[in-house]
Amino acid sequence: MLFCIRNYVQIAPHTYGAKNNTPALLREQQELMLGQVKNTAMINISDLVENVKDIHPRNKRAIGERLACLAMDKVYGQFTGAYESPRLHEARVMKRNLEVTLEGNFNTLHSTTKEVTGLTVVDGTGKQVAVNARLKGKTLQIPLRGLKAPYQVYYCFDEATIGSLRTDAGMPVLPFRTAKIEVK
Known part of the structure; x- marks a missing residue:
């Protein structure tokens, strides 16, 4: 049975020069729409950006391939390749660690760099610290x-x-x- 699916591409990382972190807030809203609007799917293209000063990622073929894989899976029920990005499932304090669990159609995470890029924690004093993480599944x-x-x-x-x-x-x-994570 074929049906219509609304698919879209999450906005790419770019030096927009926006105030109040609006690009991040827009990305967050784009993700939230997945659970709010029926028959909706999204792809992430952040890994396809070569230059954050150029608003248009150059690798259009890879973007099109992800959208095609999404359509083949969601509309025709044929999985032809990966297109989904993991999303936040939960975050909690476990012993002396914060554990952030992601969900999606994947088995394990890895980092393309030695230290995880883009990961920060803001603590109760308001201090923002770039952190590294051990990856486990x-x-x-x-x-x-x-x-x-x-x-x-x-x-x-x-x-x-x-x-x-x-x-x-x-x-x-x-x-x-994440929302604020309290120690219990």
Whole structure:
């Protein structure tokens, strides 16, 4: 049975020069729309940006291939290749770590750089710290050394950061911010 699907591309990282972090807020709203509007799907292209000063990613073929894979899967029920990016599932304090779990059609996460790019924690004092994480399956484990509760985790939640987190199939992780995480 064929049906109409509304698909769209999440806006790319770019030096927009916007005030109040509006590009990150727009990306967040684009992701939220997935759960609000029936038969809607989105792809992320942050890994296809070569230059954050150029608003138009040059690799149009890869963007088209992701959209085609999305359509083949959602409309025709034929999985022809990866197109979905992992999204935030939950964040919690476990022992001396923040554990951020992602969800989606993937098995494991990896980083394209030695240190995870784009990952920060804001602690209860308002201090924002770039952090690294151990990657374990679908989970990021972030050490809490020197940070005070409550915590909030951000991943590429700004205008132009291109993060380093990818799935085993090479798909980039969607930008996110967590709610404040209290220690229980």
